[in-house]
Amino acid sequence: MRAYFDHCRSTYVDKDVLDAMTPWWTEKYWAPASFTYTGTTAAEAIEKSQMAYAKLFGGKPDEVHFAQSHSLANNIAVQGAINGKSLETPHIITSAIEHGSTMDMVKQLEKSGKVKVTYIPVDKNGFVDLDVLRKSVTNDTVLVTMGAVNYMVGTIQPVEQISKIIKEANPDTLIHYDVTWGLGRLPNLSFAPLADLLTASIERIHGPKGITALWVKKGVPIKGPIYGSQAYSRIVPGTPDVPSIVGAAKALELMQDNLPSKIENMRRLRDRLINETMNLVPETLLNGPEGDLRSPSNVCLTFKYVEGESVEMYLDMEDITVDTGSACANPFLEANHVILAMYGDYERAHGAIRMTLTWTTTDEEVDKFLDVIPGIVSKLRKISPLAPKVYKE
């Protein structure tokens, strides 16, 4: 049995979610429409999901849309809001530690000359610099986009405070939070009302793949970036994926069932992983904050003198899955930009492994990791050109 610690990239789809989706694939596979039994049946299923997500976001059902991928949702939120304002060269703000779906998009938009971007620096725990943020919001700032919880090191940003700072500096600046890594990790999204746009990928909470909830507050103008039929949604063109939308509602319902004890279980296992590994393996560094300001599901460690990728490969051979950075950075073996922004230390960034838990993660999985990690790190340090002599014996 594999010990899987990469839930911030993908999770198994819950059996109950698949069961909820099945009739919409096999029997009620209809496109939504206004005045037939088939069409209204599908339309009502969508509305039910919209209601569930509206409740989560603190918005109204018709403000909730479903995009078919996380990247698509973030592009609609960011590019759509920028286009909606129709400025010559709009100014946007993000942080230095965003996930690829935001970071790569923003950099590509910047490169193509479509936007001016300010990247807010972060401190050693990954918290955005609020003073720099305050000074960066100008009259031309169309949008601030940020992950509410960092995907890499689990920093829970003070989003309520961030929202207030932004709206005080410019009430017209739109605020977009990607809450993907907060879903099922934060007790609620009570900070939502000050935001204008929220995205939440459902594949990280044991929901269907791809489908991503997108909340667009009434009055926020969205234009593009993809165009097509607006019959079902003014925001996400095309035919909605009804089974996935149904599955998204089921996944949310299951996630919310007993959420405080889910969070508590993750937090306990997270702290076992962090503390026991640091006890077992000398010169292990924790990346990101400790305690309540860290996502209960995030562990990010650097074992000095070794490469994260090597640790990942050795763990993989022991049937243990961890990760070394964003889905994006991975194949290129680039140093993770989050750790780099936090510590300015290439070695620390190259050495990082990330473990992300879910509410069904077990003590047995944690034990399995703890059993092998000291041996793996010491083997790698033996052959590392960087490691001091003490590790070579």
Place this chain on the structure above:
Amino acid sequence: MRAYFDHCRSTYVDKDVLDAMTPWWTEKYWAPASFTYTGTTAAEAIEKSQMAYAKLFGGKPDEVHFAQSHSLANNIAVQGAINGKSLETPHIITSAIEHGSTMDMVKQLEKSGKVKVTYIPVDKNGFVDLDVLRKSVTNDTVLVTMGAVNYMVGTIQPVEQISKIIKEANPDTLIHYDVTWGLGRLPNLSFAPLADLLTASIERIHGPKGITALWVKKGVPIKGPIYGSQAYSRIVPGTPDVPSIVGAAKALELMQDNLPSKIENMRRLRDRLINETMNLVPETLLNGPEGDLRSPSNVCLTFKYVEGESVEMYLDMEDITVDTGSACANPFLEANHVILAMYGDYERAHGAIRMTLTWTTTDEEVDKFLDVIPGIVSKLRKISPLAPKVYKE
């Protein structure tokens, strides 16, 4: 048991497709990556699907991408190719009878001043005017985008001839065909080599919802319109939906199994629907071509003096699903633009119903329709202000 004749909008997902997808949801729910067991397992599954679609399109596996929605795929093909050429105001060409995912996109791009568009007119059977096409392709024409088989009236365009005309007029003009309504309806896509971009939505061949295969011939520059991590695909940013990509390959395999007899069965039932309805109901008009130049799965009829929507509603009450136009036009009750472009006749356009078959459509479903349609039309003509006296008795 409902008789369902709307397969050009959505189809049931085949049980074998769901079975093929299930382990990728429940056990192998991993993100693709380069050097771990989990990552390469997922990556290999994607490659297998790329190979299957490369064979269909006559291209290479790494030219095949999977977008998470039909609209997204068409936007990447059209907007991506336009952006890739970086012209000031690029000229593109489409036909007057495209599906919403292309038509609405093109119109919105035109409206925002991003492109100049030529809409090629069609004849009474829905075939594009080749002379007008020839004269319309200029040195500035970046792209021609067209459905290979029309979604509304089933016209099979002479795409091979169309491609030659375009490439003769300007070899640099890119050709994009949406082959969605040809998949499982045409014996093969032998016309593909002269094209540069193809899109094929898999939810119309009993595959997973949303997922759409996108072929981009090597060397075709694509830029945007959505941005993000290019780790898995330079063309479709973000994390691929592995289960859907696996399901897409299974759906294609099932579709190709005994395809000629599938086509023959649809053609036979199509002609039963057309001929027997026209015999049973006076003043019934066939929209689009007859015989081999028409998709074997498409029936599009206008019952004079009645509204298509009324017929659709009455049929719905008899547990029969038909449609009146594109998914898009539907909720707004606009006259279908395809019929309008073909005949210039609002009444004919308002009166149209479309029935689209699949390979599992049965004689019993056809009988069920034929049993009730004369009564429904005659009831509606009795109350129609447009119908002549003979129908009022």
